[in-house]
Amino acid sequence: MTRFHSPLVDRLHPYVPGEQRQGDGVTKLNTNENPYPPSPQVMEAISSVSGNDLRRYPDPEASTLCEALADYEGVSAKQVYVSNGSDETLGLAFMAFFTDKAALQYPSVSYSFYPVYCELFNIETKTIELNKDFSINLDAFTNEAGGICFPNPNAPTGMALGVDQIERLLQRYTSGVVLVDEAYADFGAQSAIGLIDRYPNLLVTRTFSKGRSLAGMRIGAAFGNEALIAAIAAVKNSFNSYPLDAIAQVAAAASIADETYFQTCKAKVVNTRERLTDALIERGFTVLPSLANFIFASPQQTDHSASELFEYLNQHNVLVRYWSKEPIQDWLRISIGTEEETDQLLSVLDMALSASS
């Protein structure tokens, strides 16, 4: 690096996203993107943006979009915050709620961006082991936490907690923020947004990247008590007061307006998830019960290791995600693709399984 950088830079271990390999013939099931394009109404809304709209700064409050989201979720617009992807909301929330506090607690197997933010913002952390069945053990989170954060459904397991379990945590843990990262909640999990009126320390984050097929546009949202939203806005306005661009604002609002399209794509993803789960179980895999747009599967009962299958798939242009770390070193995370992509995955997997290990 350069001798001009600050000591902070030496400390960082930046997040490494899944590979974005391009080209025909690549079956890309490694970054949990939606296999279907956004609603045609979103594309129309994007084309309707004029040069004049772009000449001006966007609405810094994204009021129209916040109102649309508030209506959709049955909350008030003051309880909604929008940003460039939920990663940005998470970053701002970590800065607003978890710095200069006791250790932030999050599951030992969860979204690998959390430790990255903690390193950047100097937040102490305590990781909480999962249960033996890979579910999140909310009872093990302690009331001494400086804050609590977990994805629901969890990533990379896909397993979801019920909203009653989250409410029990909120009843006993009142001294810090509980951040529920609902990036994958569009695919069947119960949302905790309905609890924000009753629990002033609950922040729920969502994204348009998965259920709404808009990963390329970077749109995220947070829902919480007005005071929490104001705290995130204060951090945002101390950094960049125009975070969500004018095109993203209209695209997101158009996506919310097209409920039929959203439900149709969701149903297709859920059907393919069930089909892929059954197909992998038939081939000797253990598959965790997923409510996300990916599954977490282990070839434990086959003669093949996850790392070996990952390499084989990768060499045959089928991209899935693999982490060589305990306790998930024998598992693969596979995003749900189209039916054709699923056929391709299964056919390459069958070649791998029939090859001797």
Ligand SMILES: Cc1ncc(COP(=O)(O)O)c(C=O)c1O
């Ligand atoms: C658990 C979890 N949270 C948040 C995100 C961030 O999504 P985005 O920044 O695209 O909204 C991801 C992305 O994969 C994720 O897996």
